[in-house]
Ligand SMILES: Nc1ncnc2c1ncn2[C@@H]1O[C@H](COP(=O)(O)OP(=O)(O)OP(=O)(O)O)[C@@H](O)[C@H]1O
């Protein structure tokens with residue numbers, strides 16, 4: 001019996017997941033919730049869902065792509081119908097973009113032929129060769145049929161750091177004028193328009209003209225705001241729980257404060273956003289290093305006791 005890889009779509013589950021696991025991204029949360037819900041509950045969409053995520057590093061772009069995946073597929077991002085491509089990794093040699101394009105085209109068609117509700121995540125979209133971007137274009141259009149395969153049920157998510165600075169400028173203006181972060185809205189699509197315009201400029205200045213953007217094939221440009229200390233703090237708590245530490249709120253505060261912020265004086269936003277799981281910064285924190293050291297020593301002690309070997313600590317005169 002073939003198991004259905006899809007979860008029954010549940011608006012409230014996605015809403016709760018975004019509320020509980022995404023910090024400081026009220027715009028992304030709203031846009032994603034609305035876009036994904038209406039797409040997933042439409043039995044006959046006239047176009048694939050195409051989302052373009054923008055923001056500086058560590059603000060949650062990949063994180064949200066994973067949240068979407070785990071609300072659509074039983075196996076989440078690990079589902080075989082979720083295809084992730086990273087520009088520098090999958091298409092490193094710009095000279096052979098035509099070969100990548102042909103391969104990519106075949107892969108996408110095959111995937112959607114076998115499973116129309118497939119998801120494609122393109123990471124580092126800003127580093128992708130325009131030729132490759134143009135190859136993706138026919139899949140994104142209204143009632144797109146390529147080689148007899150309909151793409152109307154597929155989901156494309158593009159991730160990019162490009163124009164992160166535009167978003168930062170807007171957020172910094174709000175921050176400096178003492179306005180609430182939540183007041184930053186996609187007001188009359190103002191911010192969205194700003195992002196798309198700057199993105200076009202970015203793409204067209206760096207590369208040859210790419211038609212992906214001209215044709216308005218992207219349904220939503222989603223801004224990821226730079227994160228503040230309180231959001232980094234929340235991330236650190238979550239990270240501690242993932243690492244099976246009892247959350248230590250003082251320590252989390254210390255770790256969050258130890259991270260670099262900008263502008264230098266105001267320390268409004270975290271330079272690296274949230275720390276990526278475990279390795280990206282937490283271990284460099286002195287307190288966590290000590291915690292890790294103590295933990296490792298205890299582990300060695302435990303192992304030595306279970307195997308009847310002399311505890312290392314005794315030999316070192318640490319445990320008497
Ligand atoms: N806004 C957020 N809310 C909750 N967790 C977050 C948020 N942003 C980042 N994280 C955490 O930090 C990790 C790194 O974030 P993520 O990989 O999503 O960043 P990114 O925006 O894709 O950055 P980059 O541009 O460097 O690829 C995530 O796996 C997640 O654990």
Ligand SMILES: [Mg+2]
Pocket residue numbers: 061062123159
């Ligand atoms: Mg990323």
